[in-house]
Amino acid sequence: MNLSMPNPVQPTEASVEAPMVQFRDVTKRYGDLTVLDHLDLDVHNGEKVAIIGPSGSGKSTLLRALMTLETIDEGVIMVDGEPLTHMPSAGGQLVRANARHQRSVRGKVGMVFQSFNLFPHMNALQNVMEAPVQVLSLPKAEARERAEELLAMVGLEDKLDHYPSQLSGGQQQRVAIARALAMRPKV
Ligand SMILES: Nc1ncnc2c1ncn2[C@@H]1O[C@H](COP(=O)(O)OP(=O)(O)O)[C@@H](O)[C@H]1O
């Protein structure tokens, strides 16, 4: 993919509002195939970006790298001013991030997968409540309230007790969007 945005940002200290997401000179290869070729990309707070390209051009690879589901070969990805792919070592150098560091930065990023991966044995409400309760340790009552709000926001207030198999593809996707937003991701 040859996605290159002009207007490189100053080093983070100098810029008052660092981009929410920065790809800096990111290269990703699968064997001989270079999928991301020295990619620079900035996404600012509140900005909505659509990535358009032919099938196989690297769109999912870019998003998977942002979710740390893929490692990159070169470059750095920053989220909210923090390196995702790297972390400062004791000596102050940037070294490859360990799993713990990646997990902590990745918490700022939400993703709705192409296939929604809803839990089939849980209804819409339970799907949206699950991660806030299990991962964020939110009290159940609060998680339920937030889930009801989010499901109402995506127009599914009358489907709270429906299981994925009882929902249309578009409705399942909306549950997946509500589920991603329930974690209050920054991105
Ligand atoms: N795990 C992998 N191993 C080898 N090649 C891969 C792998 N994942 C993706 N690719 C290749 O990388 C290219 C980009 O794939 P992808 O990012 O999924 O494209 P898009 O989402 O734009 O359709 C494709 O040529 C694909 O075959």
Ligand SMILES: [Mg+2]
């Ligand atoms: Mg894709």
